[in-house]
Amino acid sequence: MTRSTVLHVLVFGALGGVLIAALKWLEYRWLVATHATELYAGAVAILFAAIGLVLGRKLTRPQIEIREIPVEVPIPMAAAAGFTRDEQRQAQLGLTAREIDMLEQMAAGLSNREIAARSFVSENTVKTHVSRIYEKLDARRRTQAVQRAREWRLIA
Amino acid sequence: MTRSTVLHVLVFGALGGVLIAALKWLEYRWLVATHATELYAGAVAILFAAIGLVLGRKLTRPQIEIREIPVEVPIPMAAAAGFTRDEQRQAQLGLTAREIDMLEQMAAGLSNREIAARSFVSENTVKTHVSRIYEKLDARRRTQAVQRAREWRLIA
DNA sequence: GGCAAGATCATTCTTTTGGGTGACGCATCG
DNA sequence: CGATGCGTCACCCAAAAGAATGATCTTGCC
Numbered sequence: 001m002t003r004s005t006v007l008h009v010l011v012f013g014a015l016g017g018v019l020i021a022a023l024k025w026l027e028y029r030w031l032v033a034t035h036a037t038e039l040y041a042g043a044v045a046i047l048f049a050a051i052g053l054v055l056g057r058k059l060t061r062p063q064i065e066i067r068e069i070p071v072e073v074p075i076p077m078a079a080a081a082g083f084t085r086d087e088q089r090q091a092q093l094g095l096t097a098r099e100i101d102m103l104e105q106m107a108a109g110l111s112n113r114e115i116a117a118r119s120f121v122s123e124n125t126v127k128t129h130v131s132r133i134y135e136k137l138d139a140r141r142r143t144q145a146v147q148r149a150r151e152w153r154l155i156a
Numbered sequence: 157m158t159r160s161t162v163l164h165v166l167v168f169g170a171l172g173g174v175l176i177a178a179l180k181w182l183e184y185r186w187l188v189a190t191h192a193t194e195l196y197a198g199a200v201a202i203l204f205a206a207i208g209l210v211l212g213r214k215l216t217r218p219q220i221e222i223r224e225i226p227v228e229v230p231i232p233m234a235a236a237a238g239f240t241r242d243e244q245r246q247a248q249l250g251l252t253a254r255e256i257d258m259l260e261q262m263a264a265g266l267s268n269r270e271i272a273a274r275s276f277v278s279e280n281t282v283k284t285h286v287s288r289i290y291e292k293l294d295a296r297r298r299t300q301a302v303q304r305a306r307e308w309r310l311i312a
Numbered sequence: 313g314g315c316a317a318g319a320t321c322a323t324t325c326t327t328t329t330g331g332g333t334g335a336c337g338c339a340t341c342g
Numbered sequence: 343c344g345a346t347g348c349g350t351c352a353c354c355c356a357a358a359a360g361a362a363t364g365a366t367c368t369t370g371c372c
Contacts (some may be wrong), residue, residue: 268329
């Protein structure tokens with residue numbers, strides 16, 4: 001194939017393309033001329049359908065879809081792990097800090113001996129404290145004292 | 157006013173109505189004849205606008221409007237004042253209902269004698285139960301058993 | 313300085329608890 | 343029917359807890 005041959009092919013191709021385009025253009029003109037009303041109606045239809053669509057979206061109230069979204073709610077400290085000693089009542093009952101201390105260890109399930117060891121005092125001392133605690137809490141037993149102390153928010 | 161007068165009024169009124177209606181009809185015919193295209197276009201416009209509207213409402217996804225509405229949520233019993241026994245662990249430890257029963261009374265601060273009286277059994281029986289509880293809870297003291305039972309949610 | 317409160321310790325005595333063992337009755341289950 | 347689990351009860355012994363009393367020491371306060 002020579003260069004001129006290639007050129008010819010390209011020229012004829014281009015001419016063919018132009019010809020087809022021209023024919024299509026004429027056909028289009030004829031279509032527009034003969035079906036003007038239908039085209040007009042079509043255009044109006046499309047336009048108004050679009051307008052209707054937009055209006056339909058914009059002007060109608062948004063549909064409310066009730067959906068429950070789980071939300072993390074911070075649990076109030078006081079209910080979770082927090083504890084506040086009722087110092088009011090503690091003072092009112094005349095419980096000393098040391099006694100509250102003993103009380104906590106009693107509640108932890110420690111024996112007098114164990115408390116004595118941990119507190120670096122004699123077992124007798126612990127017994128004295130414990131006895132006074134009973135008096136103040138009006139308890140007769142260890143478990144009762146612990147229960148009362150809990151109930152009255154003197155210990156956690 | 158005589159009957160005939162009334163009749164005349166009615167007849168003239170009717171005739172007038174018919175005349176007006178006729179004139180309107182002619183006017184309408186003329187309007188339709190001269191503005192056929194506009195009317196056609198108008199009708200199409202209205203129709204398609206309606207179609208667009210309907211489609212816009214029906215075929216599009218509903219607009220979701222996320223609106224957070226604070227809702228009063230009942231605090232779960234378990235967290236508020238309620239208590240749920242860890243029956244899992246209870247079974248796992250092999251604690252019987254009777255033992256839990258005793259455990260609760262121990263926690264209430266009752267002595268073996270008191271528990272015996274309230275449960276209508278002998279003090280010895282209570283002691284047996286209590287001893288078994290200690291074994292199962294791996295406790296050596298009353299207060300310790302109560303503490304463990306609380307910790308493990310076996311009692312309130 | 314002296315008083316009151318709080319913490320410490322001891323001694324004595326009683327009560328309660330806890331450990332160990334054995335036994336009986338009653339269901340349930342394989 | 344025998345095994346097992348549960349609830350019941352008893353007896354003995356040891357340990358822990360509780361009651362009562364008295365004493366010392368420190369600290370804060372008037």
